[in-house]
Amino acid sequence: MNGSQGRVSTVNFSNSKTSTGARPPVPLLDVGRGNRPLRDEFLAAIGQVVDSGRFLHGPEVKQLEERVAELAGTRHAVACASGSDALLLSLMALGVGPGDEVITPSFTFFATASAVWRLGARPVFVDIDPRTFNMDPDQLAASITSATKAVIPVHLFGQCADMDSIVDIARRRGIVVIEDAAQAICARYMDRGAGSLGDVGCFSFYPTKNLGGFGDGGMLTTNSDVLAETLRLYAGHGMNPRYYHRVVGINSRLDTLQAAILGVKLRHLDHWTEQRRANAERYDHLMANAGLDRQVVLPINDARCDHVWNQYTIRVGGGRRDMVRARLAERGVGAEIYYPVPLHLQECFASLGWSEGSLPHTEQAAAEVLSLPIYPELTAAEQEIVVQTLGEVLYTARAAAA
Numbered sequence: 001m002n003g004s005q006g007r008v009s010t011v012n013f014s015n016s017k018t019s020t021g022a023r024p025p026v027p028l029l030d031v032g033r034g035n036r037p038l039r040d041e042f043l044a045a046i047g048q049v050v051d052s053g054r055f056l057h058g059p060e061v062k063q064l065e066e067r068v069a070e071l072a073g074t075r076h077a078v079a080c081a082s083g084s085d086a087l088l089l090s091l092m093a094l095g096v097g098p099g100d101e102v103i104t105p106s107f108t109f110f111a112t113a114s115a116v117w118r119l120g121a122r123p124v125f126v127d128i129d130p131r132t133f134n135m136d137p138d139q140l141a142a143s144i145t146s147a148t149k150a151v152i153p154v155h156l157f158g159q160c161a162d163m164d165s166i167v168d169i170a171r172r173r174g175i176v177v178i179e180d181a182a183q184a185i186c187a188r189y190m191d192r193g194a195g196s197l198g199d200v201g202c203f204s205f206y207p208t209k210n211l212g213g214f215g216d217g218g219m220l221t222t223n224s225d226v227l228a229e230t231l232r233l234y235a236g237h238g239m240n241p242r243y244y245h246r247v248v249g250i251n252s253r254l255d256t257l258q259a260a261i262l263g264v265k266l267r268h269l270d271h272w273t274e275q276r277r278a279n280a281e282r283y284d285h286l287m288a289n290a291g292l293d294r295q296v297v298l299p300i301n302d303a304r305c306d307h308v309w310n311q312y313t314i315r316v317g318g319g320r321r322d323m324v325r326a327r328l329a330e331r332g333v334g335a336e337i338y339y340p341v342p343l344h345l346q347e348c349f350a351s352l353g354w355s356e357g358s359l360p361h362t363e364q365a366a367a368e369v370l371s372l373p374i375y376p377e378l379t380a381a382e383q384e385i386v387v388q389t390l391g392e393v394l395y396t397a398r399a400a401a402a
Contacts (some may be wrong), residue, residue, distance in 0.1 A: 005022065005232055006225075007048060009144075014378045016144055017306060020177050021293075023118060023331075023332065023389070025334075026332065026386055027333070027334045027373065028335060028372075028373050029375055030048040030375055030399060031207055031208065032200050034375065034377050037058070039116060040058055040221030040267070042261055045060075045261060045263065046257060046261070049256050050320065052256075055183050056253055058256030058260075059257070060259040060260040062261045064266070065079050067218070067263070068203070071193060072195035072221040073195075073196040074195060074196045074201070074223050075222070075223045075224075075225070075228070076224075076227075076228035077221045077353040078221075078231045078235065079218070079220075079259065080252040080254060081218060081251075081253055082216040082217065082218045082252070083202060084111040084114070084202025085138045085218055085250070086218040086250040087112060088115040088250070089220060089234050089235055089250070090200045090231070091116060091121070091178070092234045092250075093227060093230040093231045093234050094150060094176050094199065094200070094284075096121050096149050097121060098119075098121065099121075100121040100147060100301075101148045101149060102122070102124065102147060102148075102150045102151070103123075103124045103125075103126055103140055103144070103148060103151040104122050104124070104152045104154070104343075105123060105125065105156075106125035106127075106152070106342040106343040106362045107339065107342055107343075107365055107366065108180065108343065109174045109339065110206065110346070112152055112154055113125070121149070122147075123352070124143050124148070125342075125358075125359060126142075126364075127359040127360065128359075128362050129361070130276070130364070131300050132159060132300065133157060134152050134156055134161035134162065135154065135166065137169060139184050140350075141169050148173070148175055150170075150177070150178055151166065151175055151176075151177055152178045154175075154182075155181050155194050156278075156312055157183060157299070157307075157313055157338075158188050158210070158307055158308040158309045158310035159184070159307040160184060160189035160197070162304075163197040163228075165196060166306075170198075174199075176199045177199050178199065178200050178201075178202065179197055179201040180202055181194040181195045181202060182203060182209065183204075183209065183210070183308075185209070185211050186210065186270070186306075187308045188305065188306040189304060189305050189306075193272045194221065196221065196223065198218075198267070199218065199222065199224065199229070200220055200224075201222070202220060203218060203220075203221070204217075205258070205262055209310065210272065210273065211262060211265055211269050212306055213258045213262050214257075215397040216264065217254050218254070220253075222363050223257075232273065233236060234247065234249040235250065235251075236243055236249060240254075265366045270317075272376040274376070276309040276375075277307070277374055279309070279374050279376070279378050279383060280299075280307070280312050280360075281314070282380060282383055283298075283372070283387070285373075290387055290391050292387065292391055292394065295392075296314045297314060299314065308402075309370050312374040312376060313372075314369070314370055314372065315369060316368055318395055320394075321337070321367065321369070322337075322398060324370065324390070324394065324397065327396070327397075328390065332389075333372075333390070334373055335370050336371045338369065338371055338395075339366060340366055342365075342366045344358060344359055344362070345363075372386055373386060377378075384386050
């Protein structure tokens, strides 16, 4: 999407109201709005688990694994306690440890790199494609050394990375590929599902994800029978059979109550995904109609990808981003910055030796990105409020600078 369709005359924001008195607030997220219509289904599903007493390893967990594997297009799915654990378990099962390097983008959530660090391996950060916010394959190729064991491309904001290039580079160098698909359930790349494109895929069911539970939860996907068995082993204390431990694993289980909740929500996921896509398209048109596509940079949808819009993230340049966010908040419009400090500049990774200017596209994105409300239940009227308010804020800022 480039925001060029449906353009009409630019709105005159100088005559617009700046008070929120006549406008209802528009939150960044409204998890409750999505959950309320399903309350009876949730209670029935929870009741079945309560009656069964199988709070761990219940049939709902296996059913969820089967359905997620089908969605991703893989032979196996292995449930775990969180998306962070999914990343950690992937690295453990693939033998990553001290002396190894794992290449990741710096523009991502902390868990992508912290899982590497916790195993004593070294995260190697690479820059992004500034159009998609995802890993730049050329930067990946330039960063591979003899110590490189794995690469973790992140499907940021719900759009798959350039997986043809990334997988080709990795295969030629004997490097394993772990997909961080935490924000990308149901996303597709060249008609293949996120989580099926590398050696293993990692999903999160954090409550704000497109498929979110009532707490933490995660899932791993793979086409390898051996890897699936190894992932299960590491997720269960390395124990098989009971009380016999072949390796030192961790305790990472998705409880049956969470699986039951997710099973209810999974029945609605296709519809919610289409609503997110419709909202993204509407934003593009509203922004273009208001002339805001000339004042901010709209997100793009790579033609090879089916984007699932976990976030609708614009760029606000010229040092205005933080001011714009604050003034939107004053007017009742929620917006968030994902992520204000790139990982290579985080204090905990200072010993790795990165400095400002090392990854210019990443650092520019961190200074400019602003995510707007995009949840499925967002109404067209609320999106109009968001765009109208954004236009007023940008007009006010421009007038003050004149």
